Amino acid sequence: AGMDNLEATDESSFSVDEVSNIIKESVEDVIGTAHYSHNKVGQWTSSVIEQCVNQLTRLGKPFKYIVTCLVMQKNGAGLNTASSCYWDSQTDGSCIIKWENKSMYVIVSVFGLAV
Amino acid sequence: KESVMDDLSEENTFSVDEVSQIIKEGVETCIGTSQFQQNKVNQWTSSIIEHCLNQLTKLGKPFKYVANCVIMQKNGAGLHTASSCYWDNQTDGSCTIKWENKTMHVIVTVFGLAI
Numbered sequence: 373a374g375m376d377n378l379e380a381t382d383e384s385s386f387s388v389d390e391v392s393n394i395i396k397e398s399v400e401d402v403i404g405t406a407h408y409s410h411n412k413v414g415q416w417t418s419s420v421i422e423q424c425v426n427q428l429t430r431l432g433k434p435f436k437y438i439v440t441c442l443v444m445q446k447n448g449a450g451l452n453t454a455s456s457c458y459w460d461s462q463t464d465g466s467c468i469i470k471w472e473n474k475s476m477y478v479i480v481s482v483f484g485l486a487v
Numbered sequence: 488k489e490s491v492m493d494d495l496s497e498e499n500t501f502s503v504d505e506v507s508q509i510i511k512e513g514v515e516t517c518i519g520t521s522q523f524q525q526n527k528v529n530q531w532t533s534s535i536i537e538h539c540l541n542q543l544t545k546l547g548k549p550f551k552y553v554a555n556c557v558i559m560q561k562n563g564a565g566l567h568t569a570s571s572c573y574w575d576n577q578t579d580g581s582c583t584i585k586w587e588n589k590t591m592h593v594i595v596t597v598f599g600l601a602i
Binding site: 408410413414416417418421422424425428429435436437438439440441442443444445446447448449450451452453454455456457458459460464466481483485 | 523525528529531532533536537539540543544550551552553554555556557558559560561562563564565566567568569570571572573574575579581596598600
């Protein structure tokens, strides 16, 4: 409501490619080839998220961000995640990356909502 | 960014209690005592989220919403999720509900961002 000035230039729209790179770098840096470890998981999710939020805010775009990170041990269990957003489809966007190594699955989502 | 939201009345803030009720109802209604089933999981996550978003928009508050639902089979695997938000602390909020029955874990998170 009230968003008359929708000049969707590069500086003010959500860039899936940019965000996708930020996410992949964070996961590679923090986890990489590490083996699933129950007592390190908390640290990993926090670090991945922290790195993402830092890089995102550095982009300097007029957005609010929500970053979520899920790490699951590869153990044969079934996992399903879904999300839905009530937002402004012209300016807002999301990027979800599914990543894995030998012992775990990692799913990181970033939602960007224009201010 | 100057926020024009001087009026922080109840109608304009995120109510964790209200949202928590909505989420719990959603999960009970869509899953209840069902057993984990690979071919129904997609349907369940979609229904839960749809229910949540419908009820949330009915609240008629000036918010954008992001709803996320994770369903995991109880199989002994370790799961860890975390999220971080870059938002306006005075007006925005989130609510995460962890629920379970005999065969699965369900985690639903709703983020509300003031417009």
